[in-house]
Amino acid sequence: MEKYVSDIFGEVSETINKFIAESSYQLVEIATHIASCFESGGKLMIFGNGGSAADAQHIAAEFVNRFRMERPPLPAISLSTDTSVITSVGNDYDFDEIFEKQLMALCKPEDIAWGISTSGNSPNVLKGLRFCAKEEISTLGFAGRDGGKMNGLCDFMLTIPSDNTARIQEVHIIAAHVICALVDEILFGRFNPDIVG
Template sequence: MNNLSIIDKAFNEHREVSSLTSLLSKEISFMGEEVYNAISLGKKLLIFGNGGSAADSQHIAAEFSGRFIKERRGLPAIALTTDTSVLTAIGNDYGFDEIFRRQVEAIANKGDVLLGISTSGNSQNVIKALEYGKLIGCKTFGLSGNSGGEMNNCCDLNILVPSNVTARIQEMHILIGHIICEIVDEKIIV
């Protein structure tokens, strides 16, 4: 396959998945409203995932705590993927499956929003954090793909990007994250 064929295929897949994902606008709107409601009540958004989803967690948290489109106060969003000392200490002492749950235990409060990101929906460290968050009264949301995996069982809402191609799922996750930021930006008092 030549370069142009690779490019055409990627853009065609992206357009198709984007079009199908746009059919989830009610779910995306609901998630945006819930994030706004929590933040307006002084709660925070905790975001986590592995690999590319870890990078997406950081990207989305930065849009909230820094700025997305308009000038406004910084909003309380934290990526649980960034502190290498915490990640390696918890991973070493308790196991990789505990790296997010333990952080949720340490810093989440009732009413906070947890956003777990996993393209398969089966990342055990993400699932454990969501399950624990639900136990302590957090709102639990997910961004996953295909069938949603085990995350369907531990999220108040798990948005399933209709694809089984990791790259296309991740592209939609960041788009959804941006849309949620824009929903909050439009409602938040500057």
């Protein structure tokens, strides 16, 4: 059993190292874009299903409360938390529309829609992203494997090089934490020219 545990951690480490080698520059691009969104009065709208719904809530909390430094709250909303909205849309219309309806109601041109799907093929995530693309609202996608149908749909696309859902989810949250840290530093810390210059 100890070898089984060791093998899992080895797979996690391998996935992280491969991701860093291929995609670290994307984390900087995404964080810079999010920081610009916040500076312009925009907000993040984050959404996904299952474990990705939990990630959306987790990421939103890091921005609204704080991450590592004391700083003002930053506007981020998880679209997977309002059970009355989700169940009413799912019941009256279709589960595929639960994010699109919320984005229609809440998203503005200066905002960013951040969809998370390990497969890249979740119908309700895709529908939300398509709405935003049509309305020229900036889109960010987190997926795994080859990005699935989210590829070509998002302005910024981050894929985790794995076919294992657990590994994809694990690296998603690490990547999100790095983005949170970078945004904090861009707006309030070492990368802010008003502070360092």
